[in-house]
Amino acid sequence: MAGNKTFTLSKESELRIEVGWDAPLRLQLTSGAAEIFGTELPPQYWLTFPPAHKFAIFTWNGATVEVDGIAEVAYVADETPMVSYVNVHAVLERRRVRAKEASISNPSNHSESQGPRIIVVGPTDSGKSSLARMLLSWAARLSWKPTFVDLDIGQGSISIPGCIAATPIEMPIDPIEGIPLEMPIVYFYGHTTPSVNPGLYKAVVKELARTLEQQFAGNAESRAAGMVINTMGWVEGIGYELLLQAIDTFNANVVLVLGQEKLCSMLKDVLKGKPNVDIVKLHKSGGVVPRNSKYRQRMRIYRTREYFYGLTNELSPHANVVNFSDLLIYRFGGPQAPRSALPIGAEPSADPTRVAPVTITSDLVHAVLAVSYAKEPELLLSSNVAGFIYITDIDIERKKISYIAPCPGELPSRLLLAGSLTWVD
Structure with missing residues (x-):
């Protein structure tokens, strides 16, 4: 589809759009009211969507939308399935109100004043992130500040892929800019699939949950607003095990299952001993597009590039050259203990969270490294990260590392973490 085109949407219908890879697309709401994943569209205002965006414009009562571009x-x-989604939102709203009332009448009773903790689960391409965004934006429109938790290391809605992260949502999510990044808490896992090191993934999830519990304990407003947790699309084998761990670790009390009967019945069976956990099966939207591994890989490159250069190349990352001795690079899942150090008959096993120093070689060119807030290597697992750098060159002879960072100045720490994340622009 090219050029200007006007779409008339009847009540409770949606316009589904996939922007091509090569050029942006503009659109405006010319009449009526409509929203993108829970965020209202401004009337008579042209919005420009960058390439590769996929989204749906939904209207409750009818609207006209003009689209310009390819x-x-x-x-x-x-x-x-929007009516069922908004019904879920209405139930969550009542729970938030109850939690807020409880926090006023009995401030010391934290369990009564705990709002809904929603975890969105389902296979790949079932619309989990879109539903999470709707629930967050609808809550923000009613002045709540729910916490968004992203456990999907393959895509990365808050940070770059390979991380798990959380951030408060104070405004409806911008349909173009995405999740606001003023104060995210980010932990570095370092790979885009949990199968590389499931033990590390579990440990990092626990660290994020622990940090959020501390924040919630001192903030009645955040506690009442609750959280919305987005998960990976891997729901079998280790993926299923990690899903159960996430439900448990974050004390989720609402499990929304998108588009899979089998997963829903398995969860109902395994969680039947937890009467305070509600499991709700929802239909996935017909607009969800299956994305193949090539598309996912392309989106990962896109997300990483966006971190350094911005959505529309508006950022200028800062190039830097430092000595090998200026940086200390580590990775998790260090080598296992030698047999000689073990009891007789014991088999050595790799410790998934052990920290091991990384020797600087040309293999690090194109690596994306996390800059940790840790003060010493032992604290790398329990520390969140300040941001990322991208290694552009390693000069072995002169012992110099060239990298780009999103902003100028010294790095907040000389302790860096490596995983298997690379990026070739």
């Missing part, structure tokens, strides 16, 4: 896909759908 879309790979653009069509109106009358059947959507």
Whole structure:
């Protein structure tokens, strides 16, 4: 579809759009009211969506939308699961109100004043991130400040892929800019699939949960607003085990299962001993597009590039050259203990969270490294990260490392973490 085109949306229908890879697309709401994943569209105002964006414009009562540019896909759908999604939001709203009232009448009773902790689960391409965004934006429109927790290391909605992160959502999420990044808490796992080191993934999830519990304990407003947790699409084998761990670790009390009967019945069975956990099966939207591994890989490159250069190349990352001795690089899952150090008959096993120093070689060119807030190597696991640098060159002879960082100045710490994350622009 190219050029200007006007779409008329009837009540409770949506316009589904996939922007091509090569050029941005503009659109404006010309009449009525509509929203993108829970965030209202401003009337008579042109919005520019960068390449590769996929989204749906939904209207409760009817709207007209003008689109200018080339879309790979653009069509109106009358059947959507939005009514069931907004019904879930209404139930969550009542729970938040109850929690807030409890925190006023009995400030010391933290369990009564705990708002909903929602975890969104389901296989790949079932619309988990879109539903999470809707629930967060609808809550923010009612002046709540829920916490968004992103456990999906493959995509990375808050930080770059390979991290798990959390951030408070104080405003409806901008349909173009995405999640606001003023104060995210980010932990570095370092790989885009949990199978590389499941033990480390579990440990990092625990660290994030612990940090959030501390914040919630001192903040009745955050506690009442609760959290929305987005998860990975891997729901079998180790993926299923990690899902159960996340439900447990974050004390989730609402489990929303998107588009899979089997997963829903397995969770109902395994969680039947927890009467305070509600499991709700929801239909996935027909607009969810299956994304193959090539597309995912491309999006990961896109997300990483966006971190350094901004959504529309508006940022200028800062190039820097330092000595090998200026940086201390580590990785998790260090080598195992030698047999000689073990009891007789015991087999050595790698410690998934052990920290091991990384020797600086040309293998680090194109690596994305996390800059940790840790003061010493032993604290790397329990410390969140300040940001990331990208290694552009290693000069072995002169012992110099060239890298780019999103901003000028010295790094907040000389302790860095490496995983298997690389990026070739």
